[in-house]
Amino acid sequence: MASIFKQRNVIAILILFAIVFPFITNNNYLIHIMTLAFIWMIAVYGLNLLAGYTGYLSLAHAGFFAIGAYSLSLLTTKAELNYWLAFVLALIITSILGLLVGLISLRTKEHFFAIYTMCVGYIIYLIIDKWDSLTGGIRGLIGIPGPGNIGPITFTTPVSNYYLVLSFLLLSILVMYRIVHSLTGRTFIAIRNSEDLAQTIGINTMTNKLLVFVISTFFAGLAGALYASFIRFIGPDIGYITITFDILTYLIVGGIGTLSGPVIGTILIVWVSQQLQFLQDYRMMIFGPILTLLVIFYPRGISGGFIEWKMKRQAKKHQKQNKNQNQQMISTQESSAASNKNG
Structure with missing residues (x-):
């Protein structure tokens, strides 16, 4: 019985379930919710690498999520570029901005870093909200095209979009697994455990922190780009601080600093939220005490x-x-x- 709960077996079971899920249900709404959950998982994995394995909590994660979404949207709707070219450029733009922000923000530590990135995230939100001529302001952007064809493969149905996002999620998990179990990943963990000790043994902490910060923003931009092309409409709210706190909640509930935590936390909260939609106005009154107890008794x-x-x-x-x-x-x-x- 214990062998069933080995990490490889659990991952294999979850992947198999995700693959056959559209065959289990013909409900397009459930497929839509699961696809959204996959997108959020990608964003949570990006935050997990930075906060869980390196010990730096970025509160600008929703801002970079929004940059990825708006970059893809503007490049496809206003510049009228090919979808996949715009998709790649959106990830590059998000990573470059992440590099510029990281060069400054990573000179701070601990709560100062969190406060600084929170300010950065709010500035990104204000730019999106107020730059009406470019971003559409509070009206947002509509008519965002869906994923372009790949040869004979089209993405015009909910199921096809489901498998496209699932493919990106599985690729993200594989990349995260390889990073965490590599020398680079062990370097990140060494910085989390003791940055001063890591410096004394010859680790260039600034370079490694900048690397993990850029990787984190890359995955936030990837999730944002997928979100924009899936929802087909975006507004400035996707860059607000509450989105960062939602992503952080998924991570804390599932397990910060673990590879399976983003999957468990996101699936659990997304589906519980769906079942409690009639209590939407009181959501934080329900999740707040639960999250507090979880942090006290199960901090990981x-x-x-x-x-x-x-x-x-x-x-x-x-x-x-x-x-x-x-x-x-x-x-x-x-x-x-x-x-x-x-x-």
């Missing part, structure tokens, strides 16, 4: 709590084995002593 979220429980169980098992071995050794020694005495 659901996934992190399960990992800690598993480690404690293994530790107890090893202690029990060691105890049994010691008792066997004592019994053997006592038997040998008794035999020598009788001899």
Whole structure:
């Protein structure tokens, strides 16, 4: 039974379920909600790499999400570029702006970094909201084209969009897995554990922090671009600070600093929110106390709590084995002593 809950088996089961989900239900609304959840997961993975594995909490994540969305929208609707060319350019624009912001913001640490990025995120929101001639202001942008064809493959149905976003999500998870389990990922973790110690052993902390910040903004821009082409309408609200807090909530509930946390937290909250739509005005009154209790008793979220429980169980098992071995050794020694005495 325990082997079923191994990480590889859980991931395989989740991927299999995601692949067959459109065959399980013919409800386009459920497919729509699941596709949105996949988009949010990509954004959460970007924040998780920065906050969970490097220890730097960026509150400008929604701002970069909005940059990716608006870059794609403007390039396709006003510049009338090919969709996939605009898609690539949107990711490049988001990453370049992330690099420029990171060069300044990463000179601060801890809560100063969070406050600075929150200000940056709010400035991005104000620019989008007030630059009416470019972004449409509060009216937003409409008529955003959907994903362009790839050869004979078209993306005109909810199911085709579902599998397109799922493909990007699986690719994002694979990239995150390779980063976390590489030397670069271990460097990020070393910075999170002790930045001063990382510097003393020769790690260029500024370069690595800048790298992870740009990667984080890249995934935020990727999620934003997919969101714009999926919803086909965007407004300045997608760059507001509340979106960052929603993404952070998904991460904290699922498990910050874990690979499965973004998936678990996003799916759980998105589907619970759908079931509690009649309480939408009181959502924070429901999630607030739950989130507080979760932070107190499970600071690493659901996934992190399960990992800690598993480690404690293994530790107890090893202690029990060691105890049994010691008792066997004592019994053997006592038997040998008794035999020598009788001899």
